[in-house]
Amino acid sequence: KAGVTQTPRYLIKTRGQQVTLSCSPISGHRSVSWYQQTPGQGLQFLFEYFSETQRNKGNFPGRFSGRQFSNSRSEMNVSTLELGDSALYLCAGRQGPSTGELFFGEGSRLTVL
């Protein structure tokens, strides 16, 4: 079956712009989480969605937002981009309860100039 699809894979933006990233989880995986990965901070949890509702949220400013659609696809948006937002943004799907493992996409690498 198809894996987790993230688009775009690479993008370059300038400070002050906004960006939208997309994630399509594996079919049947209803929970979608987003993580930010940077060399300095490692992997940091952004938010988790299930059934179009945000279930958990990490410690990020309000510039970071997300949503989930009825087909489980998810988008995250970052407004008023800052240089420090340059990172690999990873999306992960989960099929069931919290005992289940995450299935990650290959990420969207954002560079902010």
Next chain:
Amino acid sequence: AQSVAQPEDQVNVAEGNPLTVKCTYSVSGNPYLFWYVQYPNRGLQFLLKYITGDNLVKGSYGFEAEFNKSQTSFHLKKPSALVSDSALYFCAVRDGSGLPWGSGGGADGLTFGKGTHLIIQP
């Protein structure tokens, strides 16, 4: 709050030798523990998990991990390393004592360690 520590930024092992990647954790309730591997420019791949039961967990690619509750550790091991095992390894923990999944409560997702670069030398 939950946390994970991977004390080594890098581990170097000769091919064919056993390898260990260390992980210690802290949670207030029962730990759900995971290991993931990341190859360059790729997402993370699941290796194995401990939820309950036998303390020795076997996973993908010949890896295993031992849960030690008294030492709050979950070290990743492999009896004989391959060059292709060279990658970035992450340990992660979730507090399993949170509210039922999907209720909006519980721990804030998985907490990952900083990662350990495993380098297998030919």
